[in-house]
Amino acid sequence: MINTKDRVLALDIGGTNTRLGLVGRDGSLVGYRRLKSSLWNKKDPMKGLVELIKEYLSEESPQGVAALSLGFPGAVDKGLRTLVNVPTIPSLDGMPVADLLEAALRTPVYLDRDVVTLYAHAAQALALPKQGMTLCFFIGTGIGNLIVLDGRPWTGQRGVAGELGHIPLYGKDLPCGCGQVGCAELYAAGHALVRMRSEHFPGEDPDLLFPLHLNHPAVQEFLDTLAQVIATEMVILDPDRALLGGGIIQMPEFPLQLLQDKVVARLRGGQAPGMTWHLAPDAQRAGVIGAGLNAFDRMDREAGQ
Numbered sequence: 001m002i003n004t005k006d007r008v009l010a011l012d013i014g015g016t017n018t019r020l021g022l023v024g025r026d027g028s029l030v031g032y033r034r035l036k037s038s039l040w041n042k043k044d045p046m047k048g049l050v051e052l053i054k055e056y057l058s059e060e061s062p063q064g065v066a067a068l069s070l071g072f073p074g075a076v077d078k079g080l081r082t083l084v085n086v087p088t089i090p091s092l093d094g095m096p097v098a099d100l101l102e103a104a105l106r107t108p109v110y111l112d113r114d115v116v117t118l119y120a121h122a123a124q125a126l127a128l129p130k131q132g133m134t135l136c137f138f139i140g141t142g143i144g145n146l147i148v149l150d151g152r153p154w155t156g157q158r159g160v161a162g163e164l165g166h167i168p169l170y171g172k173d174l175p176c177g178c179g180q181v182g183c184a185e186l187y188a189a190g191h192a193l194v195r196m197r198s199e200h201f202p203g204e205d206p207d208l209l210f211p212l213h214l215n216h217p218a219v220q221e222f223l224d225t226l227a228q229v230i231a232t233e234m235v236i237l238d239p240d241r242a243l244l245g246g247g248i249i250q251m252p253e254f255p256l257q258l259l260q261d262k263v264v265a266r267l268r269g270g271q272a273p274g275m276t277w278h279l280a281p282d283a284q285r286a287g288v289i290g291a292g293l294n295a296f297d298r299m300d301r302e303a304g305q
């Protein structure tokens with residue numbers, strides 16, 4: 001029987017759904033559950049989260065777990081203890097979630113941005129080399145971006161590095177959830193496709209966008225904008241590899257090669273020799289498994305210090 005202390009309770013917290021399960025060091029997952037986030041985050045999210053975890057552990061792992069690991073779709077402070085800005089659960093902004101959970105549940109807690117957990121999953125699943133620089137672009141409703149240097153996320157002085165979705169686009173002025181206007185992710189991610197559909201293809205199945213309308217000027221403009229945003233970071237950082245993923249990239253017949261070609265066309269001197277492209281595996285459970293793997297990685301680093 002597996003010692004439950006060899007497992008981490010990992011939570012992938014999304015605006016709509018929360019996914020959780022027990023993750024082993026090898027990325028194995030048991031006790032997977034998916035529930036609506038509104039079941040715990042409506043009134044008092046902190047209290048709801050504690051109750052959710054207590055109930056889950058009493059049913060699935062009464063002997064406890066090595067740690068709790070949570071991935072949030074937003075910004076986390078440099079110390080990885082406090083949520084800075086989570087647009088989908090604003091009442092948690094500024095909340096020292098890791099300290100509060102540790103006090104309530106008496107178990108070590110690891111907190112991170114969901115892009116870090118998605119990278120952790122992809123890095124293991126694809127056996128990505130750690131050395132050098134990996135740039136991650138997860139294109140969903142917004143743009144999840146992560147700069148990874150020698151296997152470690154580059155978080156910046158305040159922990160908010162790599163917010164590529166929130167660079168300003170010239171001449172654009174739609175208001176963004178981050179408090180700014182004209183942010184890139186409003187024009188180069190799911191937000192833009194929702195507007196495009198209601199303007200050009202109302203009532204149509206969203207899955208038909210790329211199969212039917214790839215050459216439509218609005219679709220080409222979208223791809224050009226996305227390529228320009230990705231190229232911006234690649235021109236600055238000259239990475240060893242790029243990891244693409246997220247719900248938009250996984251849409252039926254998404255033109256991945258065309259997007260890469262459009263990016264490379266904007267790079268100085270074209271694609272660097274040896275630079276490689278990777279596609280993150282599409283998995284409902286990637287965020288949960290990645291959160292678990294990220295906690296083991298951070299525990300190992302702490303133990304090594």
Ligand SMILES: [Zn+2]
Nearest residue numbers: 166176178183
């Ligand atoms: Zn923004």
